[in-house]
Every structure is written in C-alpha cells, then in structure tokens.
Amino acid sequence: MIGLVPRSWLNTLDIPPWVWNPLSISLRAAFEATIVVAILGIALAYLLAKGRFPGRDAIETVCSLPMALPPTVVGLYLLTRMGGPGPIRNAEVRLFGHPLTFTFTGIVIAQIIESFPYCVRFSRTAISVVDPRFEQVARAMGLSRWRIAFLVTLPLARRGIVAGVAMSFGRALGDFGATMIVGGAVPMATTMPIALYNAVFYGSHQQATILALVQLGVAFAILLGVSRLGRLQPW
Amino acid sequence: MTDALEVAVARKIGEFELDVAFTVESGISVLFGPSGAGKSLTLALIAGLIRPDTGTIVIRGRLVTDCARRIHVSTQERRIGMVFQDGLLLPHRSVLDNVALAVRQARGSRARRAIAHSWLERVGAEELAHRRPGSLSGGQRQRVALARGLAGDPALVLLDEPLSALDVEVRRELRQLIRGVIISSGVPAVLVTHDAEEAEELGDVVIAYNNGRVTGRRSVARPHGPEPEREEPERTESA
Numbered sequence: 347m348i349g350l351v352p353r354s355w356l357n358t359l360d361i362p363p364w365v366w367n368p369l370s371i372s373l374r375a376a377f378e379a380t381i382v383v384a385i386l387g388i389a390l391a392y393l394l395a396k397g398r399f400p401g402r403d404a405i406e407t408v409c410s411l412p413m414a415l416p417p418t419v420v421g422l423y424l425l426t427r428m429g430g431p432g433p434i435r436n437a438e439v440r441l442f443g444h445p446l447t448f449t450f451t452g453i454v455i456a457q458i459i460e461s462f463p464y465c466v467r468f469s470r471t472a473i474s475v476v477d478p479r480f481e482q483v484a485r486a487m488g489l490s491r492w493r494i495a496f497l498v499t500l501p502l503a504r505r506g507i508v509a510g511v512a513m514s515f516g517r518a519l520g521d522f523g524a525t526m527i528v529g530g531a532v533p534m535a536t537t538m539p540i541a542l543y544n545a546v547f548y549g550s551h552q553q554a555t556i557l558a559l560v561q562l563g564v565a566f567a568i569l570l571g572v573s574r575l576g577r578l579q580p581w
Numbered sequence: 582m583t584d585a586l587e588v589a590v591a592r593k594i595g596e597f598e599l600d601v602a603f604t605v606e607s608g609i610s611v612l613f614g615p616s617g618a619g620k621s622l623t624l625a626l627i628a629g630l631i632r633p634d635t636g637t638i639v640i641r642g643r644l645v646t647d648c649a650r651r652i653h654v655s656t657q658e659r660r661i662g663m664v665f666q667d668g669l670l671l672p673h674r675s676v677l678d679n680v681a682l683a684v685r686q687a688r689g690s691r692a693r694r695a696i697a698h699s700w701l702e703r704v705g706a707e708e709l710a711h712r713r714p715g716s717l718s719g720g721q722r723q724r725v726a727l728a729r730g731l732a733g734d735p736a737l738v739l740l741d742e743p744l745s746a747l748d749v750e751v752r753r754e755l756r757q758l759i760r761g762v763i764i765s766s767g768v769p770a771v772l773v774t775h776d777a778e779e780a781e782e783l784g785d786v787v788i789a790y791n792n793g794r795v796t797g798r799r800s801v802a803r804p805h806g807p808e809p810e811r812e813e814p815e816r817t818e819s820a
Contacts, residue, residue: 479669482630485656486663487733488685497682499671 370539376518379457387465395473417523452528458519472506585769590636614790629656662730662738668722670714677710702730722752740772
C-alpha cells in the first residue's frame with residue numbers, strides 16, 4: 347500500500363524516521379495480513395453461513411477465540427509454536443531458511459491470527475442475512491453454486507464483508523500484544539504501537555505523544571471509512 | 582397429449598401437512614386459496630427447492646422427483662422460471678444483466694443480451710434495460726421479473742403472488758400483460774394467488790387449496806376475445 351504513494355511525495359512531508367519507520371512497517375504488515383485474512387476469512391465465512399457439516403460450531407468457536415483471549419496469550423502461543431522445537435518451526439526453516447519469530451513475516455502471521463475473527467464474523471453475518479430467495483431464483487435460472495456465490499450472494503453481502511475486512515485491517519494495525527511477543531520489538535518488526543511503548547518506556551514523552559496522535563489519526567480515518575461504507579448505497 | 586405438469590406429493594413441516602395431487606396442461610393454472618394453505622410450498626416442491634416426503638413430480642413428461650426411486654433433479658436442471666412477489670432482481674446489476682443472466686439457451690454475452698433485450702421488449706420494459714432495479718417502480722420490477730422468468734426458455738414458469746405487492750391500478754394492467762406474454766410464449770405456468778379476481782382473470786384452470794389439500798378444480802370460461810398468438814421466443818445459432 348505504501349508503495350502506491352510516490353517516494354518523492356513522501357519525502358516532501360519530511361516525516362522523521364522514528365515515525366515513518368514504524369508507520370510504514372505497521373501499514374505494510376496490516377495490509378499484507380488483511381489480504382490473507384480477506385481471502386481465507388470470506389471463504390470460511392461463506393462455508394460457515396451456507397454449509398451444513400459436522401464440526402461447524404467448533405470451527406467457528408476456534409476462529410473466534412482470538413477475540414476473547416488477551417493478545418499476549420495468542421502471542422505466547424505463537425512464540426512457542428513458531429519459535430520452539432516442533433513441526434511448525436521445522437516447516438518454517440524448510441520454507442524460509444530460518445524461524446519466523448522476531449521477523450516481519452512473524453508479525454504478519456500474528457496479525458493474521460488476531461484480525462481473522464473480525465472478518466469471519468462480519469462476513470458470516472452479512473452472508474447469512476442475504477434473502478435466500480435471491481439464491482433460489484438464481485438456482486432456477488440454472489446458475490451453478492460458484493456462480494451463485496460470486497454473482498449473487500457475495501455482492502449482496504458486500505457491505506458487511508467490506509466492513510469486516512476494514513475492521514480486520516484496523517485490528518491488525520492496532521495490535522500490540524501478539525505483535526510484541528512474536529516480533530520482539532526488533533527494528534524490522536517494530537510497529538507503531540510497539541514504537542509508542544518503547545518511547546514511553548525510555549521516557550520520550552514528546553515522541554510518544556506524536557506517535558499516539560498519528561495512530562489516532564489513522565484509527566479515526568479507518569472508522570470514518572467503515573461508517574461511511576455502512577451508510578453507502580452501493581446500488 | 583402430455584400434461585405440462587403432474588404433481589402428487591406429500592410433505593410435513595412441523596404441524597402442517599401438505600398432501601396434494603393434480604395435473605395441469607398448457608396455459609396458466611392458478612393455485613388459489615387462503616394464506617397458509619400450502620400453495621407456495623407446492624411451488625417450492627415443483628421447483629426442487631424442497632424435497633417432498635413422498636410422491637412424484639413430472640414436468641412436461643420428464644420425471645424430476647420420485648421419492649420411491651430416490652430421483653431428485655436439481656433446481657438448476659429443471660428448467661424452471663420463477664417470479665416472486667417482490668421481483669427479487671439483483672440490485673447490483675442492470676435490468677438487462679438481470680434478464681441476460683437467466684438466458685441459458687445461448688452462449689456468449691452478446692447472444693444472451695440480445696435474447697434478454699427481446700424479452701424486455703415483449704414485456705414493454707426495453708427502455709429500462711440500462712437502469713438499476715433500485716430505481717424502478719414495483720410494476721416495472723415485476724415486468725422485468727417476468728421477462729427474466731421466461732428468458733431462459735423454461736419448461737415451466739412458476740409465479741408466487743407476483744402482483745400482491747402492487748396497487749390496484751398497476752395490478753390490473755399487469756394481469757393483462759402477464760396473461761398475454763405467458764400465453765404467447767407457449768410456456769405453461771403455475772401461479773399462486775389468494776385473490777379471487779386475479780385467479781379468475783389470469784387462470785385457465787383454478788385449483789382450490791385449503792389446509793394443505795386440493796379442495797376443487799375448475800376451468801375458467803373465456804370469452805372468444807382475441808387471445809394472444811403464440812410466438813416462438815428468439816433463439817440464436819449457438820443455442
């Protein structure tokens with residue numbers, strides 16, 4: 347996402363590196379996490395809303411767990427699974443050449459886990475409330491299940507799905523606990539919330555205030571966008 | 582001559598039991614009765630949206646449901662056109678796209694849209710082709726829904742209270758249109774209503790329903806006025 351903004355334009359803003367570095371890491375990590383969350387989350391939400399299969403409630407509960415757990419618990423679990431000995435760590439080493447703890451990819455994974463439930467729950471609700479008669483007419487028209495999903499159900503649930511994806515982005519952007527534990531506050535994994543914590547910890551209250559204001563601005567922009575999407579008449 | 586539709590089904594939902602048997606020929610057959618009599622449930626069974634507990638359904642000579650032999654042709658493969666009370670047009674697609682999506686006898690977007698356009702002309706809605714359903718009146722929506730129900734060259738068209746959400750004037754106007762277009766298309770239709778006047782004006786046959794049973798059947802005598810001539814729907818080479 348940051349790549350979409352010309353570097354020369356960013357240079358003119360004269361943003362100090364202690365703001366820019368964590369901001370760019372935060373936005374990039376949240377953006378990458380949101381792409382994964384949107385693809386997997388919408389697919390799972392559709393399955394949960396439309397499918398009748400054993401274990402559906404269990405899957406939904408497991409997916410929602412990060413909403414109920416403190417992020418530090420999720421972070422600790424990821425740290426021990428991704429960083430401790432075991433098949434997950436072995437797979438990381440095989441695929442990436444090193445464990446993913448204390449890396450940028452590690453914090454993206456932590457943010458995926460943390461923000462996943464928001465996308466799934468919003469999307470599932472939006473898909474569930476689509477009037478089933480639209481799908482019945484589409485079936486009578488001879489449309490296949492895939493075409494009904496992509497041409498009928500998902501477009502009709504669009505507003506809720508977009509809101510869910512936006513909320514996931516906001517959650518990923520604001521995550522502190524899981525990101526801190528998995529990323530370890532190393533420079534390449536220092537997001538805005540971690541930079542703010544560091545500033546407070548080292549007594550730089552002015553920096554902390556500025557970092558907090560920037561985060562406030564970003565959060566405000568996201569919530570405003572979501573609220574506008576909610577009111578938008580897309581057709 | 583093969584009946585357009587043969588229905589002999591039973592289905593229990595909670596305390597309600599539907600147990601009906603009837604046949605219909607070409608033209609419009611009306612299922613008439615009070616709300617909760619099982620008319621719409623019958624349409625859902627014919628469309629294959631719900632499976633009966635027992636019985637058979639034959640659409641134009643093709644067995645689509647036979648519980649004893651575990652035959653259940655999917656809704657997609659029954660070649661049914663459906664028209665609901667509130668049109669149910671896809672709000673994110675243009676009127677033309679809504680109708681074109683139902684066209685299954687042609688391949689390619691251009692051929693589908695040409696057929697869709699010809700059906701919009703037949704229902705007097707060609708000028709609405711590029712509008713979104715949200716900007717249409719109730720009557721316009723039902724015209725488009727009728728075009729969509731017929732555009733896919735269906736073996737049978739099912740209309741579930743298609744006029745009940747409209748005001749009296751529009752309803753009167755659309756009755757003539759629905760009858761004219763369906764008769765001229767040659768597609769047999771089953772229409773559900775609880776309005777006696779509507780049943781009389783639209784139906785060739787009225788099948789009375791009450792409490793999940795067929796309680797009567799009669800043909801509607803029509804004056805020898807000009808009935809619309811049957812037209813062959815437009816087809817394309819790729820059909």
